[in-house]
Amino acid sequence: MITPEISWLAILPEVLLAVGAAGVLLVEVQWKPEANVLGTIAAGSIVFAAAFSVLQWFQAGDSVELGTTGDLVVFSGLVLMDGLAIFGRFALLAVTGFGLMAAWKYIDSLGRRSAEAIALVLLATSGFSIMVAANNLVMMFLGLEVGSIALYVLAGMSRERARSDEAAIKYFLLGSFASAIFIYGVALLYAGTGEFEILGIRDFLAGFVVFSPAVILIGLGLVVVGLGFKVSAAPFHSWAPDVYQGAPAGLVGYMAAVAKIAGFVAITRILLAGVETLDADWLPIVAAIAALSMLVGSTLALVQDDVRRMLAYSGVAHAGFILTGVVGGTTEGVLFYLVVYSLQLVGAFAVAAAVSGAENAESSLESFRGLGRRSPFLAGSFTVLLLGMAGLPVTSGFIAKFGVFTQAWNSGFRWLVIVAVLASVIAFAFYLRIIVAMYMDESEAADLDVPATSRWVLIVAVGTTILWGILPGSLLSLAADALPL
């Protein structure tokens, strides 16, 4: 029996997160400290993991070329530690850190159960972090499941609220269904190519003329459907509104963002790096999913009366926009969009959490009335984030949309770009509805306090939204380096 080579160093960040999670639980059992102590442990593991990722990025340097063997492909081909993996992991870590900060008031209010929440967050991130680096599809599935299962539990953290239970159950049922579809797709891909590894599948497709690729295509389709569930692309989005509405407000931003980052990095890796030669077959389908997501998301968001549901449908639309970038065929725009949108999402739910309060009440549009007076800081930040999501110029959202539109147009999908620009106009309407409620309606409610941690999250989210809106080059060039195709 061959022992696989073990490169602990390559996956040190994931190990750190897992150790952090275990540490949080053990420390809680032994010393029952304040939540802040546990938070410090979590922060420590995240910061070290992030710092190590930066090191890895520079070490990889120019050699982050796809498919080179050697240091990049570790664990006998299970894991591919290339630029895409490191970029994706860094984004995940950033979102995790900010997500914990945004949800801190809620986590703190959980009392003794706060350790569970923190540990689950760290575990979820380590799972998704492996998923973005997975070269072997089974490895990808393992990462996906580690992450997803942690998220199902997080969705139900507020056990006393019926909505939270409902969210957890729905998320769990539909999510595991999607995972099953994904793994079945992997099996079919294996049947068709004899390979579990993405690079192996690529080499197989390049080396052989496949006369009846039906099995491969069905497998690929199922894999895309499975991942489509995770990123809430239409028509696989039906869980999203309920989960976004029911799960603890502070955590939703984190949950949605990590699932989107991991899902899209995986989609990018499989479609653009693995089966690019079959693009005549998958491009039209992915383009159709993208168009449907943009239209369904934007239109249904219009008729929602709950801000979190609105953000859920806007997330469906954003999944469509990001898929437009995938159709465009380069990773630069996709990665830029992912980072930009994730931060905005975490920021937006930090606002929703502050408005709902720690007891995690409703976030109906009603409760945002007059926010401009009740808390100018919250309302101002939320406005910038909403305009950023809407893609108004001078925000990073515009650059992100512009990037994916250009790529899609460049690869000949003009109809998709037309659909996309029209969907973004529809989307303006519901982002503006929230702004109307905040600034143009009056309310008698008392002034709101913003927790200090949320304040920092919002400063970062708003700051990057404007910074990358004006100087996108810094992030774009990093994204372009991540996976040069």
Next chain:
Amino acid sequence: MLTWLVLLPVVGALVVMSTPPARRELHLPMGVALSVMPLGLALYVFAVFEPQSAMQLTEFHSWYEPWGIAWNLGIDGISMPMVLLTTILVPIALGASTKVTKRTKEFVVYTLLLEAGMIGVFVALDLFLFFIFFEAILAPMYFIIGIWGSERRVYAAMKFFIYTAFGSALMLAGIIALAVLHNEQVGAPSFALADLSGLALSGGAERWLFAAFALAFAIKVPVFPLHTWLPDAHTEAPTAGSILLAGVMLKLGTYGLLRFNLQLFPEASVDAIWVMGILAVIGIVYGAAVAIVQPDLKKLVAYSSVSHLGFIVLGTFALTSGGLQGAVIQNVNHGLTTGALFLLVGMIYERRHTKEISEFGGLQKVMPVFAGFFLFMIFASIGLPGLNGFVGEFLVLIGSYTTLPVLAIIAASGVILAAIYLLWAYERVFTGVPEKEENKMLSDLSVREVSLLAPLAALVLLLGLYPNILLDKIAPSTEAVLDHIEASTDYQVPAPGRLGDVFVAGGEEE
């Protein structure tokens, strides 16, 4: 220099933003003072501006090389008057906003940001940069209408935003298409106007792109039948919003048609002269006809804008020297006179809290100074010789007669209709004896209000008597546009249409 012109209002906005919100009384004077600085700079630009066709004071900084986007600014005879107009109207609009008592600070901030965006639109030579400014100004305007407007403000603000965003969305697709084409033909993406106007476009592509750009600008102008957002936005907006909306923002559309459609798609523009001309003339007559029956003074002025902007579109697509020059100078004229009319309507609204024409009557007796200014601006708007409106409309009519004679004749009726609705409104509001009790004790204009109106009136008179102060600087640039069209298409301006032809040159001197 131009960078500073764009950034000064932003800096001003930041300064105002950093002041404590409690010092309400400070914000408006600060805003006025800060917005006078860009005006000073714009006057300096006007002074150093050379009457020549090339772009001047250009600046170029690459923004993100792989995408080919750049901070690319420049000014010529078409944009310079617009920049000047913007910087003149902003201090006046702010000065007229003393009745804005809630959230004064934010109001000033939004107005200054709006100014930065509007100047940016006029000086951007990179289509990406242009689009950024073009779209970014929606947000401050949306807030100005939505927060400080009257009863149906939210509806009006939303309608305004969605309409314009819809138009510009398709233009965005058009801009992307151009950049991708440039990438295919030259090997590198570029958004620079100069690069893109040299592209070889197939006839079909050119027509589609023309349509995408024209739609965005036609909504902004607004060209009939895309004008329905305008009366709502104008009526609901606060006075400052109306002044800037009518004075500058509508001009983004006419400016865009002239700058981008004619420059980038000469072939399609030549093909479209009848379509655009007919739509323009429908706008002229329809706007005027609807204005006649308006019971609301502000709506009346709003519909008169639809009519007047029709002249500008007609002049643009007449594709003659007179037409283009008339279009550019009429942009300025309409900004001054309609800005002043909205200012005047705002002043009477502040006193009486109504804009219904039937509520007034005999105001001449109680407010003679107000009535005087009103009549003066009405005459300018109708196009009385000696005042600015005459110069622009005369140039447009004479310019379009050579290429679109039938339309020019119909358009001329717009001048008569303007006289009808404006003078009839004047008659109902000002003449006779004041019958309503409330009207009998209205106070006449204060020194502040006169000082807001006086500069506008002076400019109206100056441009009416000596239009060459601007026309000399406009002409080389509009001639260059015609040269470009003649060089890239079969189109030749019919004989008396160019500046060189004696006829128009004679008409110029009038």
